[in-house]
Amino acid sequence: MAVLKGALIGCGFFAVNQMHGWRDAEGARIVAICDRDPARLRAVGAEFGITRRYTSAEDLFADGGFDFVDIATTVRSHRPLVEMAARNGIPTICQKPIAPTMEDAKAMVAACAAAGVPLMVHENFRWQSPIRAAKAVTDSGAIGEVFWGRVSFRSAYDVYSGQPYLATGKRFIIEDLGIHALDIARCLFGDATSVTARTRRVNPNIVGEDVATMMLDHRGGITSIVDCSYATRLPVEPFPETLLEVDGSKGTLRLSQGYRLSVHSREGTEVTDVEPRLLPWASPPWHNIQESVSLIQQHWIDCLRSGREPDTSGRDNLKTFALVEASYRSAAKGRTVSVEEFL
Ligand code: NAD
Ligand code: 89Y
Structure with a gap:
């Protein structure tokens, strides 16, 4: 089967992980890159041996010669770049958050x-192997009917040192990190x-919120708490682990710090080490996120080949982004907000 050719736009902090992921992917390779910053373009081009380099996305699309585009820029450029890809008929991956506003995301x-072009949002946290292990348990019915x-x-x-823009936006933790937890x-x-x-x-040196607590009512009757903080000093720093607690009618699941998955049911308690693989190019503590980048990108290729809608398609991701918008409105107004207000 022919290898799918990709182009990547945005050669910044996180894109390096995506480039490694593409190098590992079966059935795809990156043939062109673009960044309006020539120094970043040069650095990524040299590291990954990509000679087709562009400082303008218009020029990249005009030259063409690729089957999909991976947009790894920050949020302000997502809408114009996705719309440019759509005009050129090119299947597109867009980094999270999909857009600054719901109106942009819907457009x-x-x-x-x-x-008629597929759109996937690079919402990778649900692809982390510890989260997938937990989902396999809840889907199996081992803890019965989940209620909380x-x-x-x-x-x-x-x-902030790797991503300085996180300190300067009016919105911070829900839009940047909480979005992943809400999607999970x-x-x-x-x-x-x-x-x-x-x-x-809590941190006086940033503009946006660095602590958020959300209570969600789910359609099937489950209540959940989604909480995130970049102001929590713990004896052992857990970054970037997402921890889970799930209570079901027949037992409980806990995903605890150190990637320990504990499943308690009538049959007893089973504790498993679900630490993600350390890929050759990965560097702890980021290896959890880095592995999920490889997994979601392989998912994209598999979907593109089979004509399937990706799990985190643009359409699906509107429902995650609506939770971000609803959370900000709820916090601002001090009331419960219906997700329907945004969909
Ligand atoms: P960054 O600022 O380091 O890199 C963005 C790059 O895009 C810059 O080099 C910039 O010059 C380039 N760029 C911006 N607009 C452009 C345009 N119109 N044309 C060409 N180049 C353009 O940002 P980052 O930290 O790499 O973050 C990028 C995105 O990745 C953000 O949306 C962020 O939220 C997301 N991110 C996702 C994860 C994850 O786990 N999914 C982790 C970190 C960051
Ligand atoms: O940008 C964020 C993300 O998506 O995952 C972790 C992060 O890099 C910092 O919060």
Whole structure:
């Protein structure tokens, strides 16, 4: 089968992981890269041996010669670049958060649908192997009918040095990190209908909120708590582990720090080490996220080949992004907000 050719736009902090993921992917390779910053373009081009380099996305699309595009820029450029890809009929992956506003996100999904091009949001946390192991347990029925859950990410890791823009936006942790935890909650507990959220800023040197707590009502009757913090100093720094608590009618599941998955049921308690593989190019503590990049990118290739809609398609991701918007509105107004207000 012919290898699918890809182009990557945005050669920054996180794109290096995506380039490694593409190098490992079966059935795909990156043939061209683009960044408006020539130094970043040069660095990634040299590291991965890519000679087709562009400082303008218009020029990249005009030259063509690729089957999909991977957009790894920050949020402000997502809509224009996705719409450009749609105009050129090119299947597209877009990094999270899909857009700065719901209106932009809907327009992007509509543009791709009208052009008949697949759109996947790079929402990789649900692809982390510890999360997938937990989902396999809940799907198996081992803990019975789930009635309550918690998705928790609490850390004091310095994310600002690698991603300085995180310190300057009006919105921070829900849009940047909580979005992943909200998506995991949807993946494990089903779509949510309403959100009650509280936010707060602890770090005086940043603009946005660095602590958020959300309570979600899920369609099937499950209640969940999604909580995240970059102001939580713990004896052993857990970054970037997402911890889980799930209670079911027949037992409980806990994904605890150190990648320990514990499943308690009438048959007893089983504790498994679900630490992700350390890929040759990965560097702890990021290896959990890095492995999920490889997995979601392989999923994209498999979907593109089979004509299947990716799990985190643009259409699906609107429901995660609606939870982000609903959380901010709930925190601002101090009331429970219906997700329908945004969909
Ligand atoms: P970054 O600022 O380091 O890199 C972005 C790059 O895009 C820069 O080099 C910039 O010059 C380039 N760029 C911006 N607009 C462009 C345009 N119109 N044309 C060409 N190049 C353009 O940002 P980053 O930290 O790598 O983050 C990129 C995205 O990845 C963000 O949306 C962020 O939220 C996301 N991210 C995702 C994960 C994850 O686990 N999924 C982790 C970290 C970051
Ligand atoms: O940008 C964020 C993400 O998506 O995962 C972790 C991160 O890099 C910092 O919060």
